[in-house]
Amino acid sequence: SQQGEEDPQALSIQEGENATMNCSYKTSINNLQWYRQNSGRGLVHLILIRSNEREKHSGRLRVTLDTSKKSSSLLITASRAADTASYFCATDRTQGGSEKLVFGKGTKLTVNP
Amino acid sequence: EPEVTQTPSHQVTQMGQEVILRCVPISNHLYFYWYRQILGQKVEFLVSFYNNEISEKSEIFDDQFSVERPDGSNFTLKIRSTKLEDSAMYFCASRFELQGIAKNIQYFGAGTRLSVL
Numbered sequence: 001s002q003q004g005e006e007d008p009q010a011l012s013i014q015e016g017e018n019a020t021m022n023c024s025y026k027t028s029i030n031n032l033q034w035y036r037q038n039s040g041r042g043l044v045h046l047i048l049i050r051s052n053e054r055e056k057h058s059g060r061l062r063v064t065l066d067t068s069k070k071s072s073s074l075l076i077t078a079s080r081a082a083d084t085a086s087y088f089c090a091t092d093r094t095q096g097g098s099e100k101l102v103f104g105k106g107t108k109l110t111v112n113p
Numbered sequence: 114e115p116e117v118t119q120t121p122s123h124q125v126t127q128m129g130q131e132v133i134l135r136c137v138p139i140s141n142h143l144y145f146y147w148y149r150q151i152l153g154q155k156v157e158f159l160v161s162f163y164n165n166e167i168s169e170k171s172e173i174f175d176d177q178f179s180v181e182r183p184d185g186s187n188f189t190l191k192i193r194s195t196k197l198e199d200s201a202m203y204f205c206a207s208r209f210e211l212q213g214i215a216k217n218i219q220y221f222g223a224g225t226r227l228s229v230l
Contacts, residue, residue, distance in 0.1 A: 010158075030217065031217050033217075033218070035221075036203075040202075040222045041223055041224070042117075042222055042223040043156065043204065043206075043221040044221070045218050045219070045220065046180075047220075048217070048218055051169070066172060080183075082216050088155075088156065090156075092217045098147065098161040098163075098168045098169035098218045100158040100161055100169060100171075101148075101156075101158065101206075101217070101219060102158065103148075103155050103156040103157070104155060105154070105155045106155065
């Protein structure tokens with residue numbers, strides 16, 4: 001089954017605006033994380049929210065998790081041109097200690113100066 | 114700050130050739146992973162490795178793939194006979210599990226872009 005489907009697929013905003021990205025998943029999870037990927041580069045961990053948490057903040061990032069709807073959102077406030085990147089949600093479930101991450105297709109965010 | 118390093122950054126090979134992708138995970142990490150990302154698609158799990166053995170592998174990770182931790186620092190992914198469809202970005206990741214704390218933050222390398230011609 002597919003996990004971590006983000007929407008929108010692409011988002012273009014002006015510097016200073018807020019950017020909201022959503023992620024849905026299908027199965028029960030332990031954690032949901034958001035990662036960022038600059039073009040052609042590796043994945044950088046942004047924030048992790050556990051299944052028993054509803055909201056988490058880190059700097060300009062705010063993540064919410066609704067396990068009843070199996071969805072999460074990532075809000076970036078006061079966006080900057082440097083926030084331009086692809087953002088992926090990733091979920092994990094305990095499976096014999098492997099805890100592989102299952103990624104969505106990502107949202108490509110463009111912040112215009 | 115410690116980081117996961119991968120070499121080479123770009124590998125070009127002919128179909129049917131063997132390739133070895135190398136990774137140096139963060140030194141005190143215990144769990145190691147390989148993922149791949151075909152251009153324009155999602156990041157897909159290939160294999161996880163713990164305590165010198167594979168703990169889980171995906172359907173993609175068939176007999177053509179193998180992993181090894183030959184010494185205390187390197188973690189390698191070998192593809193025995195590359196196919197055109199193996200062209201992708203391959204990411205290595207590692208994590209450190211703190212006893213009693215259920216976190217699964219995986220730290221990724223910058224990736225190796227594999228081009229099979």
